[in-house]
Amino acid sequence: MSEFLRGVGRMVTADRVIDARGSFCPGPLMEMIRAIKTAEVGQVVEVLTSDSGSRTDIPKWAEKAGQELVEVVSRDGGDAILVRKVK
Amino acid sequence: MPKRLLVVGSGTAGLMVANLVARALESQIQHHEVEVTVLGERDDYIYQPGFLYVAFDLMDPRSLVRPVRDLLHPRVRFVHDRAERVDAASNTVVTQGGVNLPYDYLVLAIGSRIRPEDVPGLAQEAHWFYTLEGAEKLREALKGLQGGRVAISVGIPHKCPVAPVEFTLMLDAWARTRGLRDALEITYTYPVARAHTIPAVAAFAEAEFERRAIKVETFFNMESVDTEAHVLHSQEGTDVAFDLLVTVPPHGGDALGGASGLAGAGNWYPTDRQLLQVQGHENIFAVGDTTDLPVSKAGSVAHFESEVVADNLVGLLSEGRRPGHTYAGRAFCFIETSLEEATYISFDFQHPPVVPTPSRSIHFFKQTYNQIHWANLKAVI
Numbered sequence: 323m324s325e326f327l328r329g330v331g332r333m334v335t336a337d338r339v340i341d342a343r344g345s346f347c348p349g350p351l352m353e354m355i356r357a358i359k360t361a362e363v364g365q366v367v368e369v370l371t372s373d374s375g376s377r378t379d380i381p382k383w384a385e386k387a388g389q390e391l392v393e394v395v396s397r398d399g400g401d402a403i404l405v406r407k408v409k
Numbered sequence: 410m411p412k413r414l415l416v417v418g419s420g421t422a423g424l425m426v427a428n429l430v431a432r433a434l435e436s437q438i439q440h441h442e443v444e445v446t447v448l449g450e451r452d453d454y455i456y457q458p459g460f461l462y463v464a465f466d467l468m469d470p471r472s473l474v475r476p477v478r479d480l481l482h483p484r485v486r487f488v489h490d491r492a493e494r495v496d497a498a499s500n501t502v503v504t505q506g507g508v509n510l511p512y513d514y515l516v517l518a519i520g521s522r523i524r525p526e527d528v529p530g531l532a533q534e535a536h537w538f539y540t541l542e543g544a545e546k547l548r549e550a551l552k553g554l555q556g557g558r559v560a561i562s563v564g565i566p567h568k569c570p571v572a573p574v575e576f577t578l579m580l581d582a583w584a585r586t587r588g589l590r591d592a593l594e595i596t597y598t599y600p601v602a603r604a605h606t607i608p609a610v611a612a613f614a615e616a617e618f619e620r621r622a623i624k625v626e627t628f629f630n631m632e633s634v635d636t637e638a639h640v641l642h643s644q645e646g647t648d649v650a651f652d653l654l655v656t657v658p659p660h661g662g663d664a665l666g667g668a669s670g671l672a673g674a675g676n677w678y679p680t681d682r683q684l685l686q687v688q689g690h691e692n693i694f695a696v697g698d699t700t701d702l703p704v705s706k707a708g709s710v711a712h713f714e715s716e717v718v719a720d721n722l723v724g725l726l727s728e729g730r731r732p733g734h735t736y737a738g739r740a741f742c743f744i745e746t747s748l749e750e751a752t753y754i755s756f757d758f759q760h761p762p763v764v765p766t767p768s769r770s771i772h773f774f775k776q777t778y779n780q781i782h783w784a785n786l787k788a789v790i
Binding site for chain 1: 758
């Protein structure tokens with residue numbers, strides 16, 4: 323479980339965290355898609371990534387796929403990107 | 410009492426770990442200080458990278474299959490049975506045949522399975538080259554192909570992530586040699602915003618696809634197949650009509666995981682990315698497709714992971730030495746780019762892949778590797 327503050331005093335908890343730092347193949351976006359596929363509606367998946375392209379790739383995919391981008395934050399020398407499965 | 414290593418799985422990872430350990434500890438096995446057992450559902454081993462060639466009738470399927478017993482070190486015991494569940498509390502694996510196999514150290518190398526049934530209509534309508542039977546069926550379909558629309562689709566997750574690019578480029582080259590290319594409309598679909606998950610491979614593939622007049626549909630995640638209208642629907646709302654659909658089906662882990670309580674979502678095993686131990690179990694290792702690691706599900710990954718796990722097991726079994734060898738995300742994948750040329754990617758967690766210019770010599774090396782693999786499996790080289 324991973325927790326951090328989002329906005330002012332709001333806490334978002336990831337139901338599943340995937341450390342995809344250093345992953346070139348299948349890569350952070352594919353890890354996100356894979357995890358969202360098996361998640362329950364309402365659950366939040368967090369992918370840790372060291373790939374700067376993920377900051378645009380994952381939000382772009384989430385929008386296209388109709389899933390909710392919860393947050394993108396810098397953490398542990400990379401980015402933590404959280405997506406909630408909404409359908 | 411000998412130290413017992415039990416390897417579950419008789420595929421690439423399972424055979425390599427067992428053979429590497431047996432070769433290093435021959436004397437200890439001979440003196441009954443160590444036992445190495447492989448538990449395998451299959452008693453024949455199939456060289457899966459050959460399926461791509463079978464589809465284009467470039468390889469005899471019989472050349473891809475060898476008995477597991479012939480590939481195992483003579484001092485490794487082989488039990489032909491399916492693992493039913495792992496009882497980690499008592500360090501025992503229970504087989505479908507009702508046999509209890511106790512272990513001191515366990516290696517899970519149970520691979521992955523295609524799951525075309527996860528996409529409605531896909532199993533009935535699509536061809537694939539991810540099983541021997543599927544590759545032979547696709548070969549027959551291609552033999553009868555006179556023209557029309559060929560669509561390629563990709564499920565997530567899947568094994569051998571460069572295979573859809575390879576198949577598409579080989580299909581183009583194959584059709585040209587048969588004078589069929591002008592009669593074919595080839596459409597390559599892919600789940601993300603570019604033609605491959607690796608940016609360097611995507612850039613290479615997109616340039617090749619454009620040069621060869623192959624259509625590309627990105628952001629295409631399979632939703633369902635209309636088996637009457639022959640249309641593939643995506644979750645993103647786009648459709649591709651086809652006369653021949655070739656898919657890389659989505660994959661899943663082995664149900665064994667679910668029954669044992671060790672596996673996570675998708676039946677993949679939560680695995681430490683450096684030591685390859687199943688999380689929470691220092692004496693259980695996971696190797697190859699079965700891990701939940703963010704690395705390619707590919708033969709080369711199974712190979713490099715096997716070396717790390719085998720080195721650590723040799724230390725544990727012979728001296729009780731704590732594991733110190735670590736996996737660094739190493740992978741190497743050939744990419745066939747036609748029937749005569751190939752390129753490759755080589756990378757790890759620290760070094761991103763680049764795509765060298767395709768050449769005949771790399772293709773030749775790949776053809777050579779197809780033979781070298783058998784020696785690799787036996788841990789001879």
